Amino acid sequence: MGLALPCSGEGKFERMSGTVDVAHELAVFLRARRERLAPEDVGLPLRRRTRRTPGLRREEVAELAGVSVDYVIRLEQGRGLRPSPDVLDALSTALRLSDDEHAYLFDLARHWSAGRRQSGTEAASLSPVVRALSPLPAMVIDHRFDIVAWNPEMAWLMLDFPELPEDQRNTLLLCVLHPAFADFYGDRERVIREGIADLRAAWAARPGDTALADLVERLRSSSEEFARLWERRDVHVNGQGTKALVHPRVGPLAIAYDVLTPLGDAGRRLIVYRAADAASEDKLNTVAREARGGTPALRAV
Known part of the structure; x- marks a missing residue:
């Protein structure tokens, strides 16, 4: 039995018509990235008069990036400009963007940044690899x-995936909306925030993916928590990390996870869980x- 998750809804958010409004x-x-910086963050002297708005002024960004103030204004007004890779690099440096934010900026401007490549043909099924990773939970x-794809250990740890309708087998959708996950993570907001930052990078890289845009809209319309964190515009692709779980059957456990991407299929990720301490290793066993x-997994009801 699947959960009756909201599929749409009226609200305060403007619908994105199935694709990303790139200019906006x-x-x-x-x-947002200009407003998070202070002059001292970029080596500029503090001005004596009080600033009316947070962060750097447009004039300061223009000076740091070597572009005109008018150009920065037009970019921030969404007038449909498509900056060159050189300008994007300059803006990225001026705004002290991280590697993930730099890639996100290039994706929005429809340029491929150095070191990035488009996904190739779909790789062979990873299902046998997932099964072979037992007893480590993997999906x-x-x-x-x-x-x-998933192995029995991951389904037992999280949820009985086969019982879920296919359109609900989504880690972020479950984490945000499914009641079974309301208290599943020891630091719920951090887990959701990191997931959203990762999702935003994919969203910008695939502006024509209507299914992805629909997922974002569904989550924004259905969860104030998601909507609030989405507006932060954090961008970060997670390759590894830790999570504190509170499992209803085995109790608290600390998980370390690794995310692996197969060659030729950058759109898929293999996620493997392992114990982060001795006590958690016993519980994963x-x-x-x-x-x-x-033993049946947790029911998806």
Whole structure:
């Protein structure tokens, strides 16, 4: 049985018509990144008079990036400009963007930044690899966070995935909206915030993906928590990390996870969980025994 998750809704958010409004998002992203910086962050002297707005002034960004003030204004007003790679690099440096934010900026402007490549043909199924990773919990997700393969240990640890309708097998959708995950993470907001920052990078890289845009709109319309964190415009692709879980059967456990991307299929990720401490290792061993022993996973109700 699947959860009756909201599929749409009226609200305060303007619908994105199935694709990314690139000019608007580029404008808002640049403005948000300008406003988070103080003059001392970029080596500029503090001005004596009180600033009316937070962050750097447009004039200061223009000076740092070597472009005109009018150009910065037009970019932040979303007038449809498409900056060159050189200008994007200059803006990225001026705004002290991280590597992920730099890539996000290039994606919005429809340029491929150095070191990035487009996805090739779809790789062979990773299902056998996922099964071979037992007893470690493992699953494969795509760029939309849809769960496309898993082993019994991951299903037992998280949720009985086969019971869910296919359109609900999405890690971020479950984390944000499914009641079983309301208290599942010890630091829920951090987990969701990191997931959203990762999702935003995929969203910008695929502006024509209507299914991805629909997922973002569905989450924004259905969850004030998601909507608030989405507006932060954080961008970060997670390759590894830790999570504190509070499992209803085995109790608290600390998980370290790794995210692997197969060559030729950058749209898919293999996620592997392992114990972060000795106590959690014992509990993951319990998970493996229960999963292989046929004990039912948590019901998706």
